[in-house]
Amino acid sequence: MIFHYIISPFIEPQVQRALAACLALSIGFAPVGIILIMRRMSLIGDSLSHAILPGTALGYVSAGAMSVGLMTLGGIITGLAVVFFSTLVTRNTSQKEDTSFASFYVISTAIGIILIRLKGGDEEVVHMLFGDAESIDNTTLLLVMAAVSLGLTVFAVIYRPLIIECFDPVFMRVSGARGGLYHHIFLALAVISLVAGFRALGTLMAMGLMLLPAASARFWVNNIGKILVISSAFATASSIGGLLISYHLHVPPGAAIVLVAAGFYLFSLGVGSNDSLRKRLLQPRHLRG
Amino acid sequence: MAYCRGRYYPYTALALGLSCMPIILKNLTVAYDGHPAIHHVNCSFEFGSLTAVTGPNGAGKSTLIKVLAGLMNYDGVIEMNGLEMADIGYLPQIHESDKSFAISVLDLAIMGYWKKVGAFRKISAAMLDDAKKTLETVGLSGFEGRAIGTLSAGQFQRALFARAMLQNAKLILLDEPFSAVDANTTADLLNIMHGWSAAGKTVIAVLHDMDQIRENFPETMLLARECVACGKTAEVLTNKNLAWAKDTMAENWDENSPVCEAAA
Numbered sequence: 001m002i003f004h005y006i007i008s009p010f011i012e013p014q015v016q017r018a019l020a021a022c023l024a025l026s027i028g029f030a031p032v033g034i035i036l037i038m039r040r041m042s043l044i045g046d047s048l049s050h051a052i053l054p055g056t057a058l059g060y061v062s063a064g065a066m067s068v069g070l071m072t073l074g075g076i077i078t079g080l081a082v083v084f085f086s087t088l089v090t091r092n093t094s095q096k097e098d099t100s101f102a103s104f105y106v107i108s109t110a111i112g113i114i115l116i117r118l119k120g121g122d123e124e125v126v127h128m129l130f131g132d133a134e135s136i137d138n139t140t141l142l143l144v145m146a147a148v149s150l151g152l153t154v155f156a157v158i159y160r161p162l163i164i165e166c167f168d169p170v171f172m173r174v175s176g177a178r179g180g181l182y183h184h185i186f187l188a189l190a191v192i193s194l195v196a197g198f199r200a201l202g203t204l205m206a207m208g209l210m211l212l213p214a215a216s217a218r219f220w221v222n223n224i225g226k227i228l229v230i231s232s233a234f235a236t237a238s239s240i241g242g243l244l245i246s247y248h249l250h251v252p253p254g255a256a257i258v259l260v261a262a263g264f265y266l267f268s269l270g271v272g273s274n275d276s277l278r279k280r281l282l283q284p285r286h287l288r289g
Numbered sequence: 290m291a292y293c294r295g296r297y298y299p300y301t302a303l304a305l306g307l308s309c310m311p312i313i314l315k316n317l318t319v320a321y322d323g324h325p326a327i328h329h330v331n332c333s334f335e336f337g338s339l340t341a342v343t344g345p346n347g348a349g350k351s352t353l354i355k356v357l358a359g360l361m362n363y364d365g366v367i368e369m370n371g372l373e374m375a376d377i378g379y380l381p382q383i384h385e386s387d388k389s390f391a392i393s394v395l396d397l398a399i400m401g402y403w404k405k406v407g408a409f410r411k412i413s414a415a416m417l418d419d420a421k422k423t424l425e426t427v428g429l430s431g432f433e434g435r436a437i438g439t440l441s442a443g444q445f446q447r448a449l450f451a452r453a454m455l456q457n458a459k460l461i462l463l464d465e466p467f468s469a470v471d472a473n474t475t476a477d478l479l480n481i482m483h484g485w486s487a488a489g490k491t492v493i494a495v496l497h498d499m500d501q502i503r504e505n506f507p508e509t510m511l512l513a514r515e516c517v518a519c520g521k522t523a524e525v526l527t528n529k530n531l532a533w534a535k536d537t538m539a540e541n542w543d544e545n546s547p548v549c550e551a552a553a
Contacts, residue, residue, distance in 0.1 A: 038387070038390060038391065040387065157408070158408065160408050160409075161403075161407075161408045163392070164400050164403065166390070167386050167387070167390050167392065167397075167400075168384075168386045168400070170360070170379065170381060171379075171400065171403075171452075172403075173359070173360060174358045174359060174360065174374065174377055174378075174379040175374065175375050175377075175403055175404060175456075176359075176373065176374030176375050177403065218391070221391075222391045222436045222438070223391055223392070223393070223436075224391050224392065227391060
């Protein structure tokens, strides 16, 4: 019984590859998701996930088939372009980051929709938006692993200045440190992570695996290091659970994984040990001091 | 000890490249959209001085602090003899950082080591000890592990003072540091500022409370877009000067103000 439902699906090589990709993404997404939440940029992350669409579409159109390399490259280029133009506007005008990101991502998405329509069919659109873990081949898996390894390494290198820049950009400016540089490196990491995730999870659902575990972890601990660990654990569990559901019920794996992550989120929101509903509603008797 | 402008300083401080007049403003103008917030200001701040910047609302006090912190463009000259960007500590009026950010009080304080450790060097056990002692000095002993979100406004200000101390800033700029702080905390923080000045750090603070300025700040700069007066507090805060500052600022905002003809 347990073997049939939980172990046996992972004997199939196709599911094994999907699992490997999702586990890598679970760990690689954690730092990006946490910084997005800490900097109150969750929706900017969401706009990035749309921003990579036209690039992947362009890669698809020019290759004529689902060419992983070209689509990945295209996604990274358009994602970085949206980051570049948005920060250019934010730095040089009084418009805030959320407005400029929203402006450029809708432009990007509109271009993407037209490109896909010009060339492709509905099935490709669905796979691009919602992912297709079944079709992960060794090349894709290698790309995912490489992107995640690169992302984690860079994150470890810029960890200290990035955290300070997120918390207090004015301090970094007055100290003469190039805080903006770290912010841009981070945004580039976010783009690369999302592009790494789009094949397995889809451009839209990748965001879910990035943000939901981080938001859930926030309901348990109040320290970035611990949030990282708990967030990765939630994401890992969501990936395994979601893939099993997807396998047995024949639903898209990206959505299944995000829904499991949503379960963890609601659970954490309810009974977490840090600022959850339980903590708000059932306050213990106050202490003497 | 070296003698400079009525005060004695350790030779080491001068040898480090600190002249006894670290900051000189010459004909400084800072404008928002063409309208000057600071207009042709000349003034100087001596090494180790404790200066209050005061004046009516809209007089350009915060703008002056920001421009000294290197956060704004300006016309004119700012001479910061021997001071680098990293030597400046800046405590803004409203700290825009997110108080729910998941870091501890100790984490916040040791950001002051940025200049020393940068992105990669280790923060040693001795440095952590120093940080804890500094937190004690500012009255936050036992708060090291607390999340910053749990601090009151006064405690948060104390933590920012600790960070400025660990930063070992030679010029400390404070924009209304006591606006959300009770009398007890204010007294503690004023004490710390006196200590900074005695240690040869230059302290410039925007303040509104005239009695507090007269009691604690030997030097004062009275701003009303232009510099009304700058120097010994008793000579600056005269009724005549204060009335002048008030009248100057009471002039109405002129949307179509002509171009200023004074020498740039």
